[in-house]
Amino acid sequence: MTDAARPDPNSTLSYEQSGVVYDLIDPLKVAAQRAAAATAGHLAAHGFAEVAASRGESAYVVDVGPFHLASIVECLGSKALVADEMQRLTGRSHYDAIAQDTIAMAINDLITVGATPLVVQAYWAAGGSDWFGDSARAQALVAGWKRACDHCGVAWGGGETPALAGIVADGRIDLAASCTGIVSPKSRLSLGDRLAPGDAIVLLASSGIHANGLSLARKLVERLPAGYLTEVAPGLTYGDALLAPTVLYSPVTEALFRAGIVPRYCANITGHGWRKLLRHPAALTYRIDALPAVPPVLAFIQQHARQDDREAYGTLNMGAGFALFVAAEDAARTVEVARAQGVEALVAGRVEAGPKRLLIEPLGIEFGSDELQLR
Amino acid sequence: MTDAARPDPNSTLSYEQSGVVYDLIDPLKVAAQRAAAATAGHLAAHGFAEVAASRGESAYVVDVGPFHLASIVECLGSKALVADEMQRLTGRSHYDAIAQDTIAMAINDLITVGATPLVVQAYWAAGGSDWFGDSARAQALVAGWKRACDHCGVAWGGGETPALAGIVADGRIDLAASCTGIVSPKSRLSLGDRLAPGDAIVLLASSGIHANGLSLARKLVERLPAGYLTEVAPGLTYGDALLAPTVLYSPVTEALFRAGIVPRYCANITGHGWRKLLRHPAALTYRIDALPAVPPVLAFIQQHARQDDREAYGTLNMGAGFALFVAAEDAARTVEVARAQGVEALVAGRVEAGPKRLLIEPLGIEFGSDELQLR
Numbered sequence: 001m002t003d004a005a006r007p008d009p010n011s012t013l014s015y016e017q018s019g020v021v022y023d024l025i026d027p028l029k030v031a032a033q034r035a036a037a038a039t040a041g042h043l044a045a046h047g048f049a050e051v052a053a054s055r056g057e058s059a060y061v062v063d064v065g066p067f068h069l070a071s072i073v074e075c076l077g078s079k080a081l082v083a084d085e086m087q088r089l090t091g092r093s094h095y096d097a098i099a100q101d102t103i104a105m106a107i108n109d110l111i112t113v114g115a116t117p118l119v120v121q122a123y124w125a126a127g128g129s130d131w132f133g134d135s136a137r138a139q140a141l142v143a144g145w146k147r148a149c150d151h152c153g154v155a156w157g158g159g160e161t162p163a164l165a166g167i168v169a170d171g172r173i174d175l176a177a178s179c180t181g182i183v184s185p186k187s188r189l190s191l192g193d194r195l196a197p198g199d200a201i202v203l204l205a206s207s208g209i210h211a212n213g214l215s216l217a218r219k220l221v222e223r224l225p226a227g228y229l230t231e232v233a234p235g236l237t238y239g240d241a242l243l244a245p246t247v248l249y250s251p252v253t254e255a256l257f258r259a260g261i262v263p264r265y266c267a268n269i270t271g272h273g274w275r276k277l278l279r280h281p282a283a284l285t286y287r288i289d290a291l292p293a294v295p296p297v298l299a300f301i302q303q304h305a306r307q308d309d310r311e312a313y314g315t316l317n318m319g320a321g322f323a324l325f326v327a328a329e330d331a332a333r334t335v336e337v338a339r340a341q342g343v344e345a346l347v348a349g350r351v352e353a354g355p356k357r358l359l360i361e362p363l364g365i366e367f368g369s370d371e372l373q374l375r
Numbered sequence: 376m377t378d379a380a381r382p383d384p385n386s387t388l389s390y391e392q393s394g395v396v397y398d399l400i401d402p403l404k405v406a407a408q409r410a411a412a413a414t415a416g417h418l419a420a421h422g423f424a425e426v427a428a429s430r431g432e433s434a435y436v437v438d439v440g441p442f443h444l445a446s447i448v449e450c451l452g453s454k455a456l457v458a459d460e461m462q463r464l465t466g467r468s469h470y471d472a473i474a475q476d477t478i479a480m481a482i483n484d485l486i487t488v489g490a491t492p493l494v495v496q497a498y499w500a501a502g503g504s505d506w507f508g509d510s511a512r513a514q515a516l517v518a519g520w521k522r523a524c525d526h527c528g529v530a531w532g533g534g535e536t537p538a539l540a541g542i543v544a545d546g547r548i549d550l551a552a553s554c555t556g557i558v559s560p561k562s563r564l565s566l567g568d569r570l571a572p573g574d575a576i577v578l579l580a581s582s583g584i585h586a587n588g589l590s591l592a593r594k595l596v597e598r599l600p601a602g603y604l605t606e607v608a609p610g611l612t613y614g615d616a617l618l619a620p621t622v623l624y625s626p627v628t629e630a631l632f633r634a635g636i637v638p639r640y641c642a643n644i645t646g647h648g649w650r651k652l653l654r655h656p657a658a659l660t661y662r663i664d665a666l667p668a669v670p671p672v673l674a675f676i677q678q679h680a681r682q683d684d685r686e687a688y689g690t691l692n693m694g695a696g697f698a699l700f701v702a703a704e705d706a707a708r709t710v711e712v713a714r715a716q717g718v719e720a721l722v723a724g725r726v727e728a729g730p731k732r733l734l735i736e737p738l739g740i741e742f743g744s745d746e747l748q749l750r
Contacts (some may be wrong), residue, residue: 024504026457029536032497035521036531043530044493050530060532064557073496073553116421120438121448122407123498125549129399138403146410154657155418155425156411157435160551161404162450167547174500174542175534178448178553182439191463239432328508 010113013258013305015222033298053191056281058109059181061191067184070115073123075106076175078214079242085228086171086239093137098175099246100200101211103148104246108322111253114190114267115181120149122159123176127168130162144245152250153177188257190281192265192325199264199351200331201277201286205344206321208244208295212270213316217242220305232300242298249322251341256324259337265325274313275372277323277358280307283369285354289361290346292319309363314371325351388680389690430565431656433484433643436558436566438733445490445557448498451550453589454617459547460603461614471519472620473550478523478584479621480645481546483697485596486628487641489565490556495524497534498551502543507536519620527625529554555731563632567640567655567700574639574726575706576652576661579627580719581696583619583670585643588691592617595680605676616672624697626716626720631699634712640700649688652698652733658744660729664736665721667694684738688747700726 033056040050043062051068054061059072079101083094107117122145132138183189208233209217221238224230228239249268256263267279269316277286294302298319301313312318314318326334331347348362356369402457408431415425418437426443429436434447454476456468482492497520498542507513524531558564585594596613599605602616626645631638642654652661673694677687687693701709706722713720724736731744 016439023578024508025536025538028507028517031517032520032536034533035517036497036533039521039524039531040531042524042528043493046493048493057534060496061496061529062532064442064493067439069444069555069557070445071553071555073495073498073531073535073551075498075500075535077537078542080540081478081541118423118439119416119435119446120422120436120442121446121553122411123448123450123551123553125551127544132403133399135402142403142406145407146414149414149417153420155435156414157437157446158411158430159407160448160450161400161407162452163400164450164453164549167453167543167544167549168455169502169542172542174499174539174549176448176551177501178443178446178496178498180555182444182445182607197656226437235499244653257634258675302395339443344588 012307012311014017037370051189052190053193054113057191059115060064060111061113061183067182068186068189070110070113070183071180072106072110073176073178074080074109076102076105077211078218079211080173080175081218082214082239082242085147086243089228089239093140094243095137095140097243099141099144100148100245100248102175102177102217103145104248105177105211107152108249108268110179110181111250112268114183115248116184116254117154117179117181119156119157119180121157121178121304123178124159124161125164125168125174127170127172128165129163131171131173148248151248190266191264195264195280195284195325195351197284197353198326198328199237199325200347201288201349201351202324202326202331202334202345202350204249204322204324204338205290205292206295206317206319207247208297209242210246210317210321216305216315217301220301224303233296238300241268247321247343249343252340252343255337255341256334259333261326261334261337263324263326267323268321269317269322272372273315273317274320274358276362278356278367278369278372283351283356286349286358287352287361288349288359290348290349291362292346293317310365312366313360314367378387383675385580385681389685389686405470409517411551426564428565428568430490431449431571432566433487434490435479436488443561443564445485445488445558446555447481447485448551448553449484449614449708451465451477452586453593455548455550456593457589457617464614468515469618470512472618474516474519475523475620475623477552477566479521479623480518480586481554482527483624485554485556486619487643488561489558489561490614491629492527492529492554492556492625494532494555495529496532496553498553499534499536499547500539500543502545502547503540504538506546507638513704523623526623529627541574563637565638565641567657570639570655570657570700570726572726572728573703574700575680575703575722576663576669576707576719576726577701578695578723578725579624579694579697579699580667581670581694583672584617585621585692585696589691591680592676595676596680606669614673622696622718627713627718630712631709631714634708636701636705636712637744638699640703642698644697646690646693647747648690648692649733649735650742651697653742653744653747655733658731660727661724662727662736663724663734664725665720667723669694681713688735688738689742
């Protein structure tokens with residue numbers, strides 16, 4: 001890009017400017033969702049049925065008799081590009097963290113429906129056989145993948161490691177994970193049919209940007225004096241801060257079940273930031289009166305991208321990686337259970353009767369029902 | 376590539392020359408397999424256990440009590456590059472066929488363990504939002520995906536459609552599918568513990584190259600007078616012939632179960648061609664005395680790549696897309712059941728006591744135990 005074409009560095013950098021054009025993707029998504037929904041009847045031939053409320057949720061659920069089966073495939077996104085650039089700049093491979101991010105994308109979605117993740121499969125598609133020739137990087141990927149599986153108590157079933165020259169860009173890797181789990185007992189299903197006014201909203205802390213908003217974060221590098229090596233806090237570079245691995249939340253949801261707490265609904269806060277709190281289809285108002293601490297890297301992004309709070313909270317997780325909607329009487333104990341698993345948490349607000357909207361009161365922000373179109 | 380650098384057109388074109396260097400990938404695969412195997416114990420915390428014999432097989436199997444759970448993620452590979460080139464040359468999108476290929480890669484592997492596929496998830500990672508802007512191509516992908524799900528009686532659960540500029544090459548798409556199924560009753564498990572001398576080898580016909588060997592097939596285009604438009608048979612171009620979609624074999628395995636036939640073992644014939652018949656770890660001899668018809672496109676590739684039969688059968692499917700190892704008394708009926716599902720089949724040989732080797736008698740070829748390293 002020439003200087004003449006460079007955008008005004010004082011302007012707001014929005015997610016759309018970072019290059020992902022949803023208007024082009026969305027018609028395909030709608031067509032695919034319709035076609036997919038039309039295949040559900042096939043399960044009847046096996047004596048099974050889909051749990052229809054899971055259509056459009058974060059994981060697909062099938063009633064297979066003694067329990068529900070949940071499955072998902074999820075992509076890391078562009079975070080690996082940050083790891084590649086930081087390896088070039090510092091020599092250190094962050095692919096152990098990147099592996100955890102990839103697994104987190106799948107597991108943190110799968111658990112929203114109340115599932116216990118059982119098996120993860122690895123999808124590592126490289127731009128050529130050469131990618132695997134950097135053995136330190138490859139071993140970091142393997143070690144990080146295993147450690148994340150150990151942390152979540154899932155079996156790593158296997159996977160696919162194709163070399164896709166001409167499809168995946170030279171020197172790059174396309175990382176994804178599929179995950180299969182069960183909802184057992186079936187009463188653990190948390191698709192939101194019991195979500196009601198009076199329920200509490202508990203937010204689980206994020207570790208940083210996680211794996212959403214990276215297109216924006218990478219675009220922002222152009223504006224920083226030392227690029228990825230610009231310090232976010234003393235001794236912490238922007239690149240290192242971005243690469244803090246995504247928190248794995250399944251130990252929390254498993255511990256909640258052992259403690260006798262079944263969330264009424266869950267939202268994994270990924271793309272669209274806090275607008276994901278509007279995920280449930282019901283007309284309900286979500287009132288937030290307490291905010292989690294904002295990780296330094298997200299405060300830094302908001303500042304340098306010159307985003308106002310509305311843009312920041314509507315795009316990034318701003319310190320909340322996962323939302324649990326629980327009965328009011330379970331709220332305090334939910335926080336305790338999360339902390340006992342090493343995950344900071346707070347009772348951030350409550351569900352109320354009223355039009356579908358999210359009110360972030362400490363910031364004076366309101367998001368309406370038209371600001372999250374997922375179905 | 377300049378003419379000076381062009382390889383001798385009379386030389387043999389091997390799979391390694393086509394650009395995939397297994398020596399670079401294999402150390403990672405071994406490390407990943409070891410790390411993955413070490414995670415199996417986590418299932419005990421849920422009261423479950425892996426079916427250890429599925430490690431290294433085509434799908435991973437977990438005993439979850441009333442039945443076994445099987446899961447997999449599989450990549451299409453580079454076949455989409457042929458579709459892209461044919462669209463450029465003819466204007467027609469073959470992404471309906473490409474969708475079937477992608478699903479076949481997952482389902483044809485999943486069924487080898489005796490599983491009934493239940494749910495497919497789509498992984499469509501494009502090089503940018505633009506990819507989805509070609510609506511004819513996008514709709515072909517959706518329609519083909521649904522049709523393949525309908526054909527196999529699986530529910531399309533959902534999936535992921537990321538735009539991955541900088542990771543996936545501009546204008547390309549990385550396609551994969553994950554599939555979850557169950558082995559029910561558990562006696563359907565076909566991991567080969569009952570495979571024994573005397574068993575028959577039934578080969579199911581392929582429709583062409585399927586989705587393995589495409590790197591070689593694309594490399595060969597450089598040698599053809601009219602490239603992808605060179606005729607393989609009157610009125611049939613090389614490009615169109617390559618794009619015949621992979622046969623979906625799950626209707627055959629489901630029909631076999633309904634007919635009371637449980638294969639002792641199955642092998643999906645993909646990479647490494649007929650060497651996949653050596654997949655089972657036991658020391659057994661596989662003697663082939665009858666060959667399936669070779670699809671014209673594969674005969675054409677063998678001829679123009681100047682491969683001898685050993686190279687061709689050790690690389691391509693040569694007309695056999697899937698192998699069923701069944702009790703001798705079930706062999707003839709297995710062929711009938713497959714034909715009733717519209718899939719040509721033949722009793723091609725038998726399992727014998729003896730050292731691990733594959734004898735393709737009509738061609739005088741022998742492959743030894745060291746010629747397929749998968750574990």
